[in-house]
Amino acid sequence: MLSMAAKSKWWNGCGCLPQSRGRHYRPFGPCRQLENRPFHRPTCSMTPPRHLLTVGASARAAAQSAQRAGFAVTAIDLFADEDLTECATAIRSENYPADLVHLAATAPSGPWMYTGGLENHPRIVAEIAARRPLWGNDAAVLRRVRNPRQVHAVLAKRGLPALDVTLDPTDVPRDGTWLAKPLNGSGGKHIHPLDDRSPALQPTRRDEKRKNAGWYFQRRQPGLPASAIFLGHKRRGRLLGVSEQLVGQPWCIGSPFQYAGSICPLLHDDLGDDDFHAQLRELGDTLAGEFGLVGLFGVDGIIHDRRFWPVEVNPRYTASCEVCERLTGLNMVSLHARACHENLPLSDLEPRWPGCVGKLIVYARRDGEFADRSAAWVRNLNAGQSACRVADIPRVGTVFQSGDPIATLLAHGDAPQKLRDRLATLADELRDQLV
Known part of the structure; x- marks a missing residue:
């Protein structure tokens, strides 16, 4: 359960979001009761937030959004990063996704939602949904839309643009004009141009006669x-x-x-x-x-x-x-x-569009460790008045291999190119902090 201090900081009892300069923003139109009032002094009635469970490979962004919406959050993911523990009861999955059903059963009662990765595991979605209300698409929908x-x-x-796809690459060109994609892929991992050396064309370890199992092929x-x-x-x-x-x-x-x-x-x-x-x-x-x-x-x-x-x-x-x-x-x-x-x-949705916002996942260029100096650099950036922030903050002592995601940068700007340049500069600085 959130403390009263946390409630007054993030939630005003009517679904509004804190906005800059002491204003509120209501997702479904302006809140007439709170317009022009500071968000830490709500006039709407205060109702204890409901509990929400978020589950996925990375749950931090959804958990922070859920906390801002007024939920008490339990989050299960692969990392249990520092900033996830600040907004939720964080549970790290040590055997993802096999242990998710068991871990979800330990969370307080209430609805649940999933983030990236779970769409490829409809059986697990069905098992968790059998025990608590699912806010999202059920296993039957996942099997069709995936x-x-x-x-x-x-x-x-419907006459909409549709790229050619097939499960059988026999007649597909091997000149890079088609892509091999995992059927259970996420985040673009393992996608590659199709050629004769493609891993998708090699026999599987389980069945030497069965090639391209678990892959599909899409026109590039x-x-x-x-x-x-x-x-x-x-x-x-x-x-x-x-x-x-x-x-x-x-x-x-x-x-x-x-x-x-x-x-x-x-x-x-x-x-x-x-x-x-x-x-x-x-x-x-x-x-x-x-x-x-x-x-x-x-x-x-x-x-x-x-x-x-x-x-x-x-x-x-x-x-x-x-x-x-x-x-x-x-x-x-x-x-x-x-x-x-x-x-x-x-x-009733009335979005606003001031400037632009960027998000960059920073991948390691070399092996290294997130050390005390790395954490100090993150704290200094997040404590300042900069329009940039670090999220998905690893714990001190976390070891990375080249190509692993280190953290996420979030930034506001006036123009996309300036935003890219700023993100690229900060990403290099963050990588340099690994020891």
């Missing part, structure tokens, strides 16, 4: 990587925001197709086109209607020639939800909860 052939068929039927589309966030409710999908995905850029260090961050909003010539916006709205409505998606969901895609080419559907709170929340003032977990559990009037 099937690339079913998604392709639905999009093609050139263009700008992007992600659209939607809110599913009553078979409709409301577009909340579009962000640029930081993927395959040398300064991000990660592998060529691995997700490294987001810049929101996406400033692109195509976004001013009415037809482009209409396509995104139809995409959200189609996916929510055909698959029954509820709550937050994201669609990764490629923007090319005024078209958004979907490459993957992520039917849950996504990594780019955090930057969208920081930019618009819309509390993502509050929206998710109301869409899954309450009668939500989607027409």
Whole structure:
């Protein structure tokens, strides 16, 4: 249960979010009771926050959003980072995902939601959902919407852009114009251009005769990587925001197709086109209607020639939800909860768009340890008045190998390029702090 101090800091009893300069922002329109009042002196009635369990490979961003929305949070993930322990009762999974059902059973009663990675484990989702209310998409929905052939068929039927996909690479060119992708992939890991040396074409260890098990193959589309966030409710999908995905850029260090961050909003010539916006709205409505998606969901895609080419559907709170929340003032977990559990009037959403927000996952260039001096650098940055912050803060003594994620940088700015430059500079400084 949150203390009264924590309640007065994060929650005002009416679902509003604290905004700069002592104002509130209400996700579903302005709060007339609290307009122009400092957020630490609420006039709305105070109700004890409900408990929410968040589960995923990384739960920090969703847990912080849930705390700001007024929930007492228990979070289960792979890291139990320092800043997760500040906003939630953090439980580290030592045998992910096999131990999640057991760990979830130890949390206080209440609803639960999942973040990245769990969409690939519908059986685990079903087992946890059998014991507590699920705010999100159930196992049956996951099995359908995570099937690339079913998604392709639905999009093609509606005349929306749909990249060719197949499970059989026999007739697929081996010249890099197609990608090999894990069926249970997440974050872009292990994606690679298809050629004769592709791991996807090698026999599995379990069955020497069975090749390309666990993989599918998708036509490669050139263009700008992007992600659209939607809110599913009553078979409709409301577009909340579009962000640029930081993927395959040398300064991000990660592998060529691995997700490294987001810049929101996406400033692109195509976004001013009415037809482009209409396509995104139809995409959200189609996916929510055909698959029954509820709550937050994201669609990764490629923007090319005024078209958004979907490459993957992520039917849950996504990594780019955090930057969208920081930019618009819309509390993502509050929206998710109301869409899954309450009668939500989607027409009441009124986001604001001041400047831009960036998020960068900092990957290690070399082996090293997060030491006392590393922690001091993080504390100094987070304690200052800078528009930049460090999140997913590891514990002192954590050892990293080259390519491991160290932490996440979050920053505000006026222009995307200046924001990229600032994030790149800070990322190099953070990497230099490893010993």
